[in-house]
Each structure stands twice: as C-alpha cells, then as structure tokens.
Amino acid sequence: MSSTANVPEKGTPLSTPANLLTDVPLPAAAIFEAPLAHNLAWMQRFADDHGAKLAPHGKTTMAPKLFKRQIEAGAWGITLATAVQTVAAHAHGVDRVLMVNQLVGRPNMALIADAIAAGLEYYCVIDGIENVRDLGAFFAARGLTLHVLIELGIDGGRCGCRTASQVDALVAAIAEQPALALVGIEGYEGMIGGGDEVAAVRAYGERLVDTVRTLQASGLLKRQAPIVTASGSKWFDLIAEAFDLAELREHYTPVLRPGCYVVHDHKLYAGAMDQIKARDPNLEGALQPALEVFAHVQSLPEPGLAIIALGKRDIGHEPDLPLPLRLYPASATSGAASSAPVAAVDVSAWRTTHIMDQHVFLQIPENAEIAVGDVIAFGTSHPCLTFDKWRRMLLVDDTLDVRDVLETHF
Template sequence: MTLVTPSIIGRSVHELPTPIAVLDDSALEHNLTTMAGWCREHGVELQPHGKTTMAPALFDRQLAAGATGITAATPAQVRVMREHGVPDVQLANELVQPGEAAWVAGEVAAGFGFRCWVDSPDGVEIMQAAAAPTGAVVDVLLEVGSPGGRTGTRAAAARDAVRAAIGRAPNVRLTGVAGYEGSMAGDRTPPSMAAVRAYLETLRAAGEELAPDVDGEVVLSAGGSMFYDVVADVLTGGGRVILRSGCYVTHDSGMFRRNSPLDGPDAPARLRAALTVWGTVVSAPEPGRAFLDVGRRDASFDQGLPVPLAVLPRGEREPRPLDGAEITALNDQHAFVALPVDAALAVGDRVQLGISHPCTTFDKWRWIALAGPGGVVADVVETRF
C-alpha cells in the first residue's frame, strides 16, 4: 500500500493502472446527506451496517452525517470499529465465543457503547458468564426470526425462554428486539413487500410483548437498504427505531438501483452509484465482443454482473456513456463484454463498470481511490476486512 497510494493522490483516475475501484466523493456525500435527511424526516435512527465497506474513514463520515452508531456482523469487525474509536456498535448477531464475549464485556466496563443480539438461552448464558467477572452489564436485543429463515427466535415460546434466561442473568440487560427483513425477500414485488411487512409486524408485536422487561423505551432494530421505508412505516410508534442499512452509502447500478426506496421514477429523492470499477480493453478479437482486465477478483458477481456505464476511448480525455454494452460473464481477471452491432470497443479503451451489491466489491479492495472534481484522486479509502 505505501508503495502505491501516496503516488496516486492528485492524479486523474484515468491515468491510473486498471483494474481500479473508484469512489465518487460527491455521489458518496449526496448519499450520506440524502439518507440522513430521510431518517430525520421519518424519525428513525441509522446505525449503518459497517460490514458493507469496513472502511473506517467511511464510518467517520456516516457518524458525522448523524448515524448514532455502526453495525457489525462479526466480533472481528467489532474489534476494528472499537480500535478506530467508534463509540457505539451494534453486533447484529449473537456473541457466542467466550473469549470474544469476555473482551467485549471488558470494553463495555471501560465505557464502550455496545449491544448485540440474542436468540437463545445458551447465548444469554455465554454472555452472562463472560460479563460477570468484569462487572459490566451488556445490552442485548432479542432477535426475531421466521420459520425457515435465517437466525432469530421462531415463535413466542422461544422468545419467552430467552426472556427468562435474561431474567436469570444480572449482567445481561434486555433493551428491545431486532431482526432483518432483508432475508425475507430480494425485490420489491407485491408478494415480497407483503412478506416483509408481515415479518415486521411480528417484530413490532414482539417488542410490545417484552416492553414490561425493558427499562425505558424499547429498541426496535431492522432495516437493510431495500425495505427501510416499510420498516419505518411498520415500526414507527412502537419504540426507538434503529435502521442498519449498509449499501445505501454507495448505492449501486444493479440490485439496489432497481430495488431501493430511494431510486426509480417515484422516489422522493434518488441515491447515486458512488462505487465503480474501471478496466481497460485488453482484447477485441471479434465483432461484438471485447474483453476487459476486470474479473471476479475486482467486482461483485453474486447479485448480478457489473454494468458498463462509460467508455474513455484510448487517447481521449472525457469519458462518454457506453450504451447497449453488457457484461455477459466474468472470469477471475477478465470480463466478457457483448457489444451492440453499431458499437465497438478498441484495445486500450477504458471502461467504467457499475456494480451490483456494494458489499462484495468493497471486500475485494484494500484501498479505493476517492475521486473528487474532474476525477482527480483526493484521497485513498482503506478497507479493513
């Protein structure tokens, strides 16, 4: 890193070696302020999921924009956040490794704002055993799942068992409920919306059920980047609503472009795709076909292939839109581009690819160029996966 990054600051992204991941600073800022404004307007908090970027510099910008904490998926992510000085972290999982639970409890005793999820009496017991020697009281959210779904209690009886276990655990404090509606559906078709709404209604009812066990306002935490409008609609009025959207921060040109509450013709405001990957045409061996030096190592492919956005023809200075081109396959380090009959890409042309699903593009890069006005690199954003 030290060999590469200092030399790129102040240079145009169009001069830099490809493949290269680029964050557009103005699009990023637009997304941070748009989402912060949306949350304010809807009376909900945002603790963005940090696993999307694992970029401490972006955590700072999210907190500066009004986020009340950062969410983590694993204890290792919690450690990165704590080390960076994030004051409040929500671990959106049960913390069941005794060593990690003991470390967290020690940090809580030292003033770390932390809460994690529980969905079993075993999980409560592990946390109690870890916290007792430190004297810390660790806050937990009872996770509400759904039959056949991901983690989380399936029914009221399981929730009662967890509540009873918390009642026996003086170093564990119940503060509310949590769940993830994003694992119920992957688009905004009417059946998906109905499933998400029904699940969120269960979550809200669970929060009402356990309110007598909670000191103060019940926390209700849900919300990825596809259904936060439904989350706000169903949960508002039931307690302190905390969203955990992660992908909104860069948005994308694929799954979230099609399915975000803040995109499309009817949206009240539109997020912008802030993360793209640039590649170069390394071969154009037959009509209608070109190959880029971008592959599975460089861009996500788990929720749709990258989308060609623009081309900078060899020797030119201004990119222009690349209409009609499509990525049809990715190898480790090649992208197959299919071109319309009237279009051509030449060897040496540079192509900008939009991505689908930010999380799995971020984790491919140890650093990402932050492009300011005119595509000049203003900074380098490090990731800590």
C-alpha cells in the same frame, strides 16, 4: 534482503495529486464524491423524517472514513456483523455499535469485553438459551454488563426466535443472568419472500413493534427507551413506516440499519429504489450510484468480443455480472491536465457475458469504436461484495481527480 515497503497496493495512485485515468494502475475502485454526499444526507433525512435513529450497516464498506462521515451526518451508531469488525470500528473512533449477530465463542467474547471495558457502547442479539448462559457466565467473570436484544426470525430465514413461546423462554433465561441486560428487539426482513412480500414485510414490522411493547409493559426491559430495530437496504421504507408511531418516537429507540445506501448501486438496489418511489410518489429525491470499478481493455481477440483486465478479484458478480457504463478512449489517459469532466462514451448497451479471476468477457457491437488501452467504468449490483476485494478505494470528483484514499478493514 527483500522489502515490501514499496510494493504498491492495487488501485492506488502512483503520485499525489493524482487522476484516476492517468496516475493510477488499473483496475481501481472509485467512489464519486457528489453522489456519496447526496446519499449520506438523503438517508439521514429519511430516518429523521420517520422519527428513527440511523445505524448504517458498516459491513457494506468497512471503511472507517465512511463511518466517520455517516456519524457526522447524524447517524446514531454503526451496525456491524462480527466481533472483529466491531473492534476495527472502535479502534477507528466508533463509540456505539449494534452487532446484529449472535456473539458466540470465547475469543470473540473476549474481544468485545475488552472493547466494552475501553468505553464502547455495544449491543448484540441473542436467540438461544445456551448462548444466554455462555454470555452470562463470561461477562459475569469479567465484571461487565452485556446489553442484548432478542432476535425475532421468520420461518425458513436465518437466526432468530420463530415463536412467542421461544421469546418467553429466552426472556426468562436472560433474567437469570445478572451480567445480561435485555434492552430491546431486533429483526431482519431481508429474507422475506414469496407471495405478497410488501404485506409480509409490513406484518413483520408490526410483529417487532408488538413484541417490544409487550416486553416493555412486562417491566423486563432494562433500558428506559428500549430499542426496536430492523431494515436492510431493500425494504427500509416499510420498516420505517412500521416504526413511525408517536408512541415509539416518544418512548422507544427505533433504529434503521440500511448499509448499501452509502454508495447505492446500478441494478439490484436501483430497482428497489424505484419500488420505494412507486410506493411513495411524494418521496423527495432518490439514492444515487456512487461506486464504479475502472479497468483497461486488454484484448480484442475476435469480432464482437472485448476482454477487460478485471475479474472476480476486483468486482462483485452476484446477483448480476458487472455492468459496463462508460468507455474512456486511450487518449484520455495521456496525462494532459483538464479541469473539466473527461469525455466518455456510453456503453451501457454492451453486456458482460462471463467473469473469471482476472478477466471479464464483454459482448460488444462488431463495429464498436474500441481499442486496447481504453478504459471502461463498470457498475455493480449489490456493492458489498465489491468493497471486500479492496484494501484501498479512491474518492474521486467529477473530473476523476483523486480526493482521498479510503482504507477498508475487513
């Protein structure tokens, strides 16, 4: 009889205590404690300074231990995208969820109804009258109230009302459903592009604020401090700027929702951070990359080419291919104990040219000092699509000692 009890999960230690280079079958995904702690504090302070609540988008990590740390750092709640994500987070102690997606389909509604009945403070967004009717009937039958926010979209974007008349029609439809409580306005600015993007994002932020003010004045909102929320991980400063008004601080609940900040990245959002700093030179500090994926050099088949035991199953590759950062010589994996950071070689000038399911093609100098068995740490551009490739990720310190194992629940 076969058993899976002793089948190892990829990237997890063979023993405890463990060091990433000596005790973990690679590839492995690692989050460095120092930049992680820095990012948690930095973004919470940023939101606080702008009079906003922080509800980090949990779909980035789906790691309950990181949710817990975000909430302990001061987060108002966790943003999520699906009913299943919501239930997973609630099962691991998250008590307030902002689901910035339409709740569609009776099985999904049933999951959320059960969670609400079990004490979850839950909000979802809505942009269509048919969805209003379906939700109203379902939650009325369950004897529950569902808190909803109207989603404001942009032309050519994804979900959301495009016009004021659509908003008015939706407000009227919600008012006809006793089981639905309209509590605010939600939007997403991340798809705004072309022309002057900065001006367009600022205008969108103002539109969100104007809309929630109009609805509040009409007496149609069912929350004393209505929610107005937006902000992905690229333009959070501009949305915070739009929300940073005395009136909103005092009478509304402005909520920012960046998710990738928790581990940041080495290119896409690193570039966005540079732009944020350029827009506000007085902004203190910056986010720091915390996520890396470690893998062995497995073949050196021809001059100028290294094949790495890493692939699409292990690391995100959109919008950019994995970024080589450092090389650890095979001697560093010998198992010798050390209390100092392992000496590594900067290989950021090397270039990934191709990625397959289990292989990365790395262009290297023909005279590069590299051997089979060496370990290379790779950075990512956009961290979300790396997290969902791992059931367990390692929290490590500067010496690459494993401090914790973080489970994900996608």
